[in-house]
Amino acid sequence: MTYCIGIKTKEGIIVASDSRTNAGFDNVNIYSKMFTYDVGDRTIIIVTSGNLGTSQAVYKSIEKDLNDKNVIKNLNTCEDFDQVAKYVGGLNIKHSSPKGINTDTVLLGSTFIVGGQIKGQPMELFLVYPQGNYIKPADSKPYLVIGEVKYGKPILDRVITPDVSIGDASRCALISMDSTLKSDLTVGPPIDFVVYKKDELKITSQKCLNLNDKEFSKVSGEWSEGILKIFNSFPRFDWEK
């Protein structure tokens, strides 16, 4: 399984993904699920959950198309993020429905979060489905999650508002990821973590965080301590001594 988060704040976009893959409980591995591209007038960040073969084939095709001078559509020729999402969706369908495979019994689909900015256009964040179609997050809850989405959702629902700062959104993404890591063995480190600030047209910060890395362990540790402080300050029930 997998857990990926994309958050769109007014100041920028945050994207995070875990690295654990498993083909059965006894076949666990580590692969990056993130693809980043910031060249020229555009910054594009993609993360994926679902069938690893399909996800890797899509990333490979994206790279191949970027290096192919005769290709009509690639990340550089897309005029806007709708076209980027449609392009990723098309590759997703292509690689998840190979001829001769019974796709009724084997799940080959993948899901993607695609975010970033093209010069002169607004920042965008899309969720691309295995069927190739895509959605934007609601303005009132400007985040998207894919994979094992339930454990980390409550903290996002409490903190991510349209006016959240990019710093708080980043810390919230790390806590959401940490909560999922702690409660679900199929989601694991390291965490690929990218911050893109609006109109910079290049990635502001890109890190591969392990549990003991300063940035991650500080947020995770202060969160755990902070929670206990809240518990200490709660009013007591009548039946408590």
Next chain:
Amino acid sequence: MTYCIGIKTKEGIIVASDSRTNAGFDNVNIYSKMFTYDVGDRTIIIVTSGNLGTSQAVYKSIEKDLNDKNVIKNLNTCEDFDQVAKYVGGLNIKHSSPKGINTDTVLLGSTFIVGGQIKGQPMELFLVYPQGNYIKPADSKPYLVIGEVKYGKPILDRVITPDVSIGDASRCALISMDSTLKSDLTVGPPIDFVVYKKDELKITSQKCLNLNDKEFSKVSGEWSEGILKIFNSFPRFDWEK
């Protein structure tokens, strides 16, 4: 769907359940999922998730058996909590496999959390499966959850330790319930909430909490405020201004 929590602390047991039932998205209703019994030498608290017909039939059978003087096994004749769990498991199997129904296509099973104490014995907490067998929670994580268990798990994993106080465990149960209510529409109020203190042999506190009830809204509100305070006190990233 449903969300129920049972926590066993050194000082006592906490059990909470939501009240939303749905037979399809457009057929939503409110039913209590809790059964309590504190008569004589024993206090028994039961909550349930799964097929509502089966759950209600089990509760009905428990009551019928209590009033039947010729019955061999009921909640009063069980010698210990293993027998209580086995008895509930037996009723569960009986009511979830009626003759003439194709149970391959219709899911009739229910799951139960059974907790409490019989005089002179230790407090107990069990999870009874649709198959009738049952487990205890691990000593290191003394809680059980059934139904929509993922949203509310991270806070339990961070707060519920073998040494947690019964007050903190109660507040944690309410926050875990609140997180699930906020993130999942299939879990809804009111919340049946029971506290049993060790060796009291009667229920210490039993409430049916609505969202605007003082006890629930205070914990939920202070939690939301406390979280934002933690966010304000976090160290900043290098890339933040």
